[in-house]
Amino acid sequence: MTQLAHAERAHALLGASKADQWINCPPSARLQENIPEKRSEYADEGTGAHELSELILRRRLTPCNSAERNRLDKAISDFKASNQYYGPEMEDAVTAYVEVVEEHFMAAKARSADAIILLEERLDFTEWVPDGYGTGDVVLISDGVLEVIDLKYGKGVPVSAIGNPQLRLYGLGAWSNWNYLYSINEVRMTIVQPRLDSVSADTLPLGELIEWAETVVKPAAALADAGEGEFKSGSHCRWCKVKGSCRARADENMKALAYEFQDPALLSLDEIGNVLYVAEQLKVWAKDVEDYAFEQAKKGVRIPSWKLVEGRSNRTITDKPAAVDILIVEGFDESSIYKPRELLGIGDLEKKIGKKELAALLDGLIMKPPGKPVLVPETDKRPELNSVDNDFAGEEFEV
Ligand code: SF4
Incomplete structure (x- = not known):
């Protein structure tokens, strides 16, 4: 059981976190092998949330003597004092996640008194995947049931636990490591995405999980x-x-572009539907190609027919206090030279104050107006609007 600092973990070639890719597109693993991971602010923020969660869970749910409790208390305070991403938003999200883990652990203990919790456990699934391992945020083992719980701190993309290969591999790894001690029939997988208020869960009988491992x-x-x-x-x-x-x-997307339209001169509604779908896919791809080309150009690699130039920029006042002094002396009053004060948006206030705290403080002062109609693929989970023409006459549609 190796415990590595979150940011220093090595990534296995066929790690669980990339399983969706290498299962669906096997050669992608070797193709990316020598490309370094790009650290981003979001990844660092997520790493911080994982570190804090682990410390709090260890302090609350694992047996520790007083020296260990003092060490963990100090580590939690040090983290809060020094981590640049720590604030009310992270505190709220980590608290929500810890509460879910605690609830699941209590339920496991109710099932069997010798239930155990493992934090940041290296999970080895080499029985199915060469050098395959990953690090599970939380593993709970009780008689009959094995659970893996994963924190997703991001809020850009909702992640579902249903059919999620990363969590399934964690489940397999945990089962491999612990089946000699516990008899497991069922594997439960939970993803907690606190900043989206989402807890997503999936359960598989052990036999189905092993069959998936063997055949897929x-x-x-x-x-x-x-x-x-x-x-x-x-x-x-x-x-x-x-x-x-x-x-x-690229080939796949170019194939989509080669769509052959039928006569007559105007597209049918079916064809319009197809074009919208393809356009969505192409927009994402075009942005990825543009980002790649830009990165290359910044490194000095020339992309034929393209060049790197200086972008447009805005004039800026180099010494604002000095500029204010001059304008006041010249007879301009403050209200004519300063922008009016504006309250921060709800998201920024939540970051500073905390989600629950802000909702309590501004109870009755926050409302959510109905969103403008948006055209989305029918697979989108939101319910369809019925009388769009009547309810939203005159509105502009975003596509
Ligand atoms: S971008 Fe290419 S290599 Fe990567 S997963 Fe998609 S198809 Fe495979």
Whole structure:
């Protein structure tokens, strides 16, 4: 059981966090192998939230003597004092996540008194995946039931636990490590995404999980390890490091562009529907290609027919206090030279004050007006509006 600092964890070639990619597109693993991970502010923020959660969970849910309790208390205070991303928003999110873990652990203990909780456990699933391992945020083991719980701190993309290969692999790893001690029949997987108020869960009988590992994971892992198999683009390309220059993805998108329209002169509604769908996909791809080309150009690589130039910039006042003094002396009053004061938006206030705290303080003063109609694919989870023409006459539609 190795415990590594969150930011220093090595990433396995066929790690659980990338499983959606290498299962769906096996050669993608070797193709990205030597491309360094890009750290981002969001990733660092997520790492911080994981570190704090681990400390709090260790302090609250694992047996510790007084020296260990003091160490953890100090580590929590030090984290809060020094982490640049720590604030009410992180405190709220971590608290919400810790509460879910605590609730699940209590339920596990109610099932069997010898239930255990493992934090930041290295989970080895090499039985199905060469060198396959990952680090599970939380594993709960009780008689009959094994649970993995994962914190997703991001709020940009909702992540579902249903059919989630990363959590399934964690489940397999935990089962492999612990089945000699516990008899497990069922594996439960939960993703907590506190900043989206989301807890998503999935459960599989152990037999189904192992069948998935044998029939889907094992063959895909063997191909991925050998750098073989077919490239296949899809939603799993989102986090692929070569998504801006991948030929398979480009071919797929160019195929979509070659859509052949039927006569007559005007597109049918069916065709319009298809064009909208393809356009969504192409917008995302075009942005990825543009980002890739820009990164190359910044490194001095020339992209034929394109060049790097200086962007437009705005004039700026170099010494604002001095400028104010001059304008006041010249007879301009403050109200004519300063912007009017404006209250921060709800999201920024929540960051400073905390989500629950702000909702309590401004109870009755926050309302959510109905959103403007938006045209989305029918797979979107939101319910369809009925009488759009009547209710939203004159509104402009965003596509
Ligand atoms: S971008 Fe998509 S298709 Fe291309 S290698 Fe990556 S995962 Fe595979």
